[in-house]
Amino acid sequence: MFLSFGTNVATLTQDESVTFNAILTDPDGVADIVGGTLRSTDESLEFGVFAAAGQPGAYSISLSWAQIHQTEPIEFAGGESPRGFRAVFFDQGGNKATDELTLDLVCAGGAACDGSCTDLAVDGLNCGSCGHACDGGEDACEAGACAPALSRCINFDEGLETCTAACQSFGETCAENACGAGITTRTFNNLMWCEDDLNGANKIMACDEPQMWNIGARAIKCCCTDTK
Known part of the structure; x- marks a missing residue:
C-alpha cells in the first residue's frame, strides 16, 4: 500500500522538470515490492519506471516538460491545464497498488501549443487558437486576430x-x-x-x-x- 505519493513542485512550465516521489509498504516486507510505473490516470499511457530512492520502500521518477509532452501532448489555453498521473506498483504475488495526483501545467503567456508556451493574442503562428497561422507570419497577430x-x-x-x-x-x-x-x-x-x-x-x-x-x-x- 501507499504511504505517500507526491511531487517536489505544485506546478510545471516549459523547460522545467518534476520529480514524483512514492513511499510504499507491504505486509510481507518492502522487499516483496517488485516495482512500479508512472502512467496516465486511465493507465493507457506510461511515462516511465520508478527507481529506488535510497530508503527501502521509497521510489522516484523525474520527468521534464518535454518528456511529458512526448508521451501525452501538451496543448491548452487559459493559463493552465491540470494533468493527472497514476502510480502503479506490484508485489511478487501480483497484487496491485495505485495512487493518483494532479499536477498543474502552466504557461506565463496563457497557452501551450504543441508543447510550447505562447500568447495566442500576439503569436502569428498560433493566432487566437493553436495552429491558426497568419499570412503575415509570426508578428502579424494583434489581440488574437490576424492583421x-x-x-x-x-x-x-x-x-x-x-x-x-x-x-x-x-x-x-x-x-x-x-x-x-x-x-x-x-x-x-x-x-x-x-x-x-x-x-x-x-x-x-x-x-x-x-x-x-x-x-x-x-x-x-x-x-x-x-x-x-
Whole structure:
C-alpha cells in the first residue's frame, strides 16, 4: 500500500522538470515490492519506471516538460491545464497498488501549443487558437486576430481589376493602405518577380481603384484582411 505519493513542485512550465516521489509498504516486507510505473490516470499511457530512492520502500521518477509532452501532448489555453498521473506498483504475488495526483501545467503567456508556451493574442503562428497561422507570419497577430497582409500574387490576365475584387476572390476584404508602411498594393514587372517578392513598388491607393496594368506592372499583391 501507499504511504505517500507526491511531487517536489505544485506546478510545471516549459523547460522545467518534476520529480514524483512514492513511499510504499507491504505486509510481507518492502522487499516483496517488485516495482512500479508512472502512467496516465486511465493507465493507457506510461511515462516511465520508478527507481529506488535510497530508503527501502521509497521510489522516484523525474520527468521534464518535454518528456511529458512526448508521451501525452501538451496543448491548452487559459493559463493552465491540470494533468493527472497514476502510480502503479506490484508485489511478487501480483497484487496491485495505485495512487493518483494532479499536477498543474502552466504557461506565463496563457497557452501551450504543441508543447510550447505562447500568447495566442500576439503569436502569428498560433493566432487566437493553436495552429491558426497568419499570412503575415509570426508578428502579424494583434489581440488574437490576424492583421491585414499582402495576398498571393495576382497576374494581369486573371480578370481581377481591383484589390476589392482580388481580396473577395480569397474570401477576404481589401484593407485600404493597411499593409506594411501603409500601402494597398505592391506591383511587380512580372509574375516571377512577384512570387519571389523582388523589385516591388509599393502603392497607396483606394481598394476600388482600377489597376493600371502596364509593362512595369504585370502582377500585384493586394492588402487583404487575413480572415481564414
